[in-house]
Amino acid sequence: MQTTTIFLTLLALCVLSFFMGRNRSRVVAMRLGGGLASLHSLPQHYGYMAAMWAAIPALFLLVLWSGFESTILYKLVVAQLPQSIQDMPTSEIGLYYNQLQGFAQGGFGGTEGDPVQVAASEHYRVLASSSSQLKAAMVLIVAVLGGLLAVRRVTPLLRARNHVEKIFEWILFGSSLVAVLTTLGIILSILFEAVRFFKVIPLQDFLFGLQWSPQMAIRADQVAASGSFGFLPLLVGTLLISTVALLIAVPVGLMSAIYLSEYASRRFRAVTKPVLEILAGVPTVVYGFFAALTVAPFIRELGESVGLSVASESAMAAGLVMGIMIIPFVMSLSDDIINAVPDSLREASLGMGATMSETIRKVVMPAALPGIVGGILLAASRAIGETMIVVMAAGLSAKLTINPLEAVTTITVQIVSLLVGDQEFDNPKTLAAFALGLVLFFVTLLLNVVALYVVRKYREQYE
Structure with missing residues (x-):
């Protein structure tokens, strides 16, 4: 199952959890005879809580799985390759892996006559398919269990509004943290490479130089000016x-x-x-x-x-x-x-x-x-x-x-x-x-x- 399909299914489960949580709060309130006034929070707050319990753990699992999936597949496939291929440089192994990846997905990488790569591409296809199915099953199971657990916890004394507001506070904090970390990452990535440049070209020559002509050889077989x-x-x-x-x-x-x-x-x-x-x-x-x-x-x-x-x-x-x-x-x-x-x-x-x-x-x-x-x-x-x-x-x-x-x-x-x-x-x-x-x-x-x-x-x- 594609990640987009999983996400849309998860969204549908969240909407379903919202309505179940909201209706559950109304049923509990009517059962106790006090009406909606007996609830600590509004019915929609219980619905929001159920939707969040269904969405947040499942989304965390989906992001975590998607982040490590490619690395784990790479290690599993490379581990099954002959020792002669595993002893190659990392860049060549990566190229070999990309070729068998393309062959497994229906592309043409010149691998039709290589039995080893054909077998490895089939092994990759099976692993990728199994991983995709298991990811979909686990994410959806976590979403269903989270939503059901939240619905079962609905009681008139449950502080659903406080619970929802706390989660939103953490979401806003996380968004702010992402913005700050992104800015810091951009600055550091530029700074580290700039430091490498200033080790070769003095800072004063760069800041106060009157000529800009960066024509330098970038390979040993090229001839160019000093720059x-x-x-x-x-x-x-x-x-x-x-x-x-x-x-x-x-x-x-x-x-x-x-x-x-x-x-x-x-x-x-x-x-x-x-x-x-x-x-x-x-x-x-x-x-x-x-x-x-x-x-x-x-x-x-x-x-x-x-x-x-x-x-x-x-x-x-x-x-x-x-x-x-x-x-x-x-x-x-x-x-x-x-x-x-x-x-x-x-x-x-x-x-x-x-x-x-x-x-x-x-x-x-x-x-x-x-x-x-x-x-x-x-x-x-x-x-x-x-x-x-x-x-x-x-x-x-x-x-x-x-x-x-x-x-x-x-x-x-x-x-x-x-x-x-x-x-x-x-x-x-x-x-x-x-x-x-x-x-x-x-x-x-x-x-x-x-x-x-x-x-x-x-x-x-x-x-």
Whole structure:
């Protein structure tokens, strides 16, 4: 039985347990003659408790079984192989196992003439089928037993509501813990590989180098240059394109939010805001095409008409289109925050004789400042992390320049280019991607610190 089928069956058992627990509580209450008032908790709480008792142990068993199933099958199948195959390197055994896996599942791996692999694939198929059936049986049995046990425990004195709330508290705690551990895992995985990179390339050469050319041999039979890993051209290029994008998105998005929330009619707002938010759903590759085929040629022709030298792929083209892309982020968040400012503040300001513009500048905007800064920070993070538009409109040339009319590249584009194609994770060329990721993480962290400082310094609090 497939895992999806098991999960759907388990979901059905949980729904059945809910109705059984709820009905059982009503029956017990009526049997005692006190009605529903004699129950400690509402009937649905007893149903929720029964559903949780059916779901949680069964889901835990399903996840545990699925996590160890492939490893156990691998060990059981490899243990039955001839000794000559077991003595091969681990990578070759893994390839051999993948081939017999594909053959057992109906694929073609060139194993038709290998009796050993044919027999091993049949052994794997039998073990996999038995494991799947046993997993389904055990999970469903645990779910049924858990639901029945919870239903049998239903009594008027059972604190089902407290029981359910405690379980939900642990579920929420587990979700928060997963988020924290995921973030920690990402940081550590990047940090360990970056440390390996800095053992080969000195940290000062990486942070203060003025040239980026990671052309190094990744195999012994290749010939290449020694490579240059100066980070500054990538940082300047990233900040240049992001600055151009923010110079477009922040004023347009913020002014749009102010107009929609303070001046526009309800009908105009109901139509305009969804239309603007459609921009957030357009794929970035479409923006890349628009930048490469329309905006970049237009900027080049416009620059040549006034005597300026504009590259075919320029930071200006990428920044302009990226700014259009992140306008909805600034506009939508700022609009929601401005609308959240209490109307009593506006009415008090207008009642004191202030004009609408004065009310917006001196009352509404200071009150909405934390949310607006958060929206701008989100837009900045979106701009810094964008890849596709830069690849198609700004190119891959790492130049140390602040001229937006020249071709530049960004950190994210170089990370992608370093991790595409033939790779060797013991080579500085590949490990440089992790060093770039680590520095990008600290750049984003710095943005958060600056935003927090601005909010704390200029925020106005109201009772």
